[in-house]
Amino acid sequence: MYDADKIGAGIIVFLILVSLPIWYNGVLGAPTAPQPKIATEEKHCIEDVETIRGEHMVILDEWRNKVVRHGEKVYTSKTYGENYEMSIEKTCKKCHPDRKEFCDECHDYAGVKPYCWDCHNYE
Known part of the structure; x- marks a missing residue:
């Protein structure tokens, strides 16, 4: 194989790009879902x-x-x-x-x- 270096480098770049979102969320932390304020005395909404x-x-x-x-x-x-x-x-x-x-x-x-x-x- 004459292009083994290029193939190996391509695989490494591919793996980095594919795993980037995982690393990004791991380092910065995934955003947490908002907890909206509910200004009422009601016990529940119209549905669960x-x-x-x-x-x-x-x-x-x-x-x-x-x-x-x-x-x-x-x-x-x-x-x-x-x-x-x-x-x-x-x-x-x-x-x-x-x-x-x-x-x-x-x-x-x-x-x-x-x-x-x-x-x-x-x-």
Whole structure:
């Protein structure tokens, strides 16, 4: 093999590049997920924490469709069986009044740009 030096160097460079994120997080530490502030006396959200973190956008999309297209206004929690008004302004904002300290903190961490605020005013 006439190119053994080049192949060996290429493999070493490849391994360094592939393992760089691991070394980077090991040295600097992986960023920790934000812990948003919840300003409420309520004991729980409309659904359990895991469901809300993972599926709140699906829930809000369903709310939009049911309210706008079908005139439905009441959401029954699958977790708790309680009824809530399908409204960001009247339900969500009761416990999460500050968009910057709650919504934006997690969305910025996740690198997500929600389109909710194109139509809704959270101020």
